[in-house]
Amino acid sequence: MPYRSLYPRDLFAELDRLQRDMQQAFELSPSIRGLGRGGFPAINVGSSPNSVEIYAFAPGVDPAAIEAQIEKGVLTIAGERKPDLPGKDEKATVHIDERYAGRFRRVVSLPEDIDPAAVQARYRDGVLHISIQRRQAAQPRRITIE
Amino acid sequence: MSESNVASIAEAAHSEAALMPPVDVFEDAGGITLYADLPGVPKDKLVLQVESDTLTIEGEVLLDTPAGMEASHAEVSLPRYRRVFTLSKELDSEKVSAELKNGVLRLRIPKAEHAQPRRIEVRVE
Numbered sequence: 001m002p003y004r005s006l007y008p009r010d011l012f013a014e015l016d017r018l019q020r021d022m023q024q025a026f027e028l029s030p031s032i033r034g035l036g037r038g039g040f041p042a043i044n045v046g047s048s049p050n051s052v053e054i055y056a057f058a059p060g061v062d063p064a065a066i067e068a069q070i071e072k073g074v075l076t077i078a079g080e081r082k083p084d085l086p087g088k089d090e091k092a093t094v095h096i097d098e099r100y101a102g103r104f105r106r107v108v109s110l111p112e113d114i115d116p117a118a119v120q121a122r123y124r125d126g127v128l129h130i131s132i133q134r135r136q137a138a139q140p141r142r143i144t145i146e
Numbered sequence: 147m148s149e150s151n152v153a154s155i156a157e158a159a160h161s162e163a164a165l166m167p168p169v170d171v172f173e174d175a176g177g178i179t180l181y182a183d184l185p186g187v188p189k190d191k192l193v194l195q196v197e198s199d200t201l202t203i204e205g206e207v208l209l210d211t212p213a214g215m216e217a218s219h220a221e222v223s224l225p226r227y228r229r230v231f232t233l234s235k236e237l238d239s240e241k242v243s244a245e246l247k248n249g250v251l252r253l254r255i256p257k258a259e260h261a262q263p264r265r266i267e268v269r270v271e
Contacts, residue, residue, distance in 0.1 A: 010165065012223060041185075042221035048214045055209055057185035057222055059249030084181045084250075085170050098168035099183055122210075126185035126249015129210060 040100040041077070041128070043108060049140065052114055052132045056106070059126030060084070066128060070116045077128065078105040164228035167203070175263045177256035178237060184227050185249035192246055194253070196239040201231045203251065236260075 041058035056077050058066065066079040083101035086092040110132065118133035170181040184192065187205035195202040207225040233239055238258040245252045 043219070044209075044217060044222055045219040046211065046215040046217045048212050048216070050214075051212060053212065053215055055186075055222075057249075059183045059185040060181075061248065063248075084252075086172055086174070090174070092172045092174040094170070094172045095178075096169055096171040099170045099181060100168070123248075125188050125208075126183070127209065131212070 039106055040081070040104045041106065043077075043106060045108065047111070050134055052111060052134065054108060054130040054132070056128040056130070057126065058104075058128055061123075061126075063123035063128075066123070068121055068128070068130060070110070070119065070132070073110050073112065073114075075108045075110055075130065075132075076105065077108075077130075078103070080104070162226060163224055164204070164226040165222065165224050166229050167205075167227040169229065175257075177254060180231075180251075180253040180255070182227075182229065182251040182253070183249065184246070184251050186222070186225075187227065187246070187249065189246050192251065194242075194244055196233070196242060199233045199235070199239070201233055201239070201242075201253075201255075202228070203230075203253075204228045205251075 041056040043057070044055040046053040046055075054075060058077075058079065058081070061079055061081050066077065068078075069076045080103045081101055084099070085094055085097060085101070111134075113134045114132045115135045116132070120131045122129050167182045167184050169183075172179055182203055184203075184205045186207035186209055188208055191206040191208060193202070193204040195204075205227045207222065207227070233255065236257050237255045239255065241256050243254045
C-alpha cells in the first residue's frame with residue numbers, strides 16, 4: 001500500500017509522498033527499497049554503542065504469527081493483520097476505514113557489525129521491539145597511551 | 147460560540163503536538179464501535195475523555211530504550227497520539243466501554259434507549 005498514509009494528516013508522510021512523486025517525475029534515483037515511510041508497520045530504528053534497536057509499530061497482531069528473520073544483513077518482519085471491520089453480510093455501516101488490514105512485510109538493512117546470534121525480540125502494547133547486539137570487536141575501545 | 151468554547155480551542159492549539167492515530171468506525175443498530183491504533187501506549191498512559199459531545203482519545207508512547215540510544219530513523223516521530231471526535235446526541239456517552247489490547251483501542255458507544263431502532267411502516271395507498 002505505498003500510497004496510503006499510516007497517519008492521516010502526518011505532514012512528513014505527505015511530504016514523502018510528494019517527494020516520491022517528484023522523483024518519479026524527474027527520474028531521480030531513490031534508495032532501492034524506496035523511501036519506506038507510510039508502510040505497515042511503521043518502523044523506528046535507534047542505535048547505541050552496544051546494540052541496534054528496531055521498533056515495529058504493529059498493533060493488533062498475534063505475536064505468534066509475526067515472522068522476523070535476519071539474513072545477509074537484512075531484517076525482514078512479516079505477518080498478517082486481520083480486519084476488525086464487519087463483513088458485508090452484517091447489518092453495519094462503515095463510517096471510517098483507515099486502519100491497515102492484510103498481509104505485511106517490511107525489510108530493514110542492518111549495519112555490518114551486528115551479531116545475528118544475539119537477538120532479542122519482545123512484543124508489548126502492539127510494538128515489536130528487536131534488539132540486536134553489536135559484535136564485541138566492533139565496539140569502540142579506549143587505547144591507553146603509556 | 148461561548149467563551150468557554152473559545153478558551154478550550156485556544157488551549158488545544160497550545161497543547162503538545164501529537165500524531166493522529168488511524169481509526170475504523172462502524173455503526174450497527176445498537177451503537178457505534180471505534181477501533182484506534184495506539185501502538186506503544188500502555189493502559190495507564192491512555193486518557194479517554196467525554197465532555198458534553200466531544201470524545202478525546204489521547205495516549206503517550208512508552209518504549210524501552212537502552213541508555214545512550216540515538217534514533218537513526220523514525221516514522222513514529224512523536225511520542226503522543228491524539229484524536230478528537232464529536233458525538234451525536236442519540237449516543238449514550240455515559241455508557242461508553244473501552245478495551246485496550248496489543249496497542250488497539252476498542253470503544254463501544256451505545257445508542258440511548260430512546261434512539262434504539264424502530265421499524266417504520268411504509269403504507270401503500
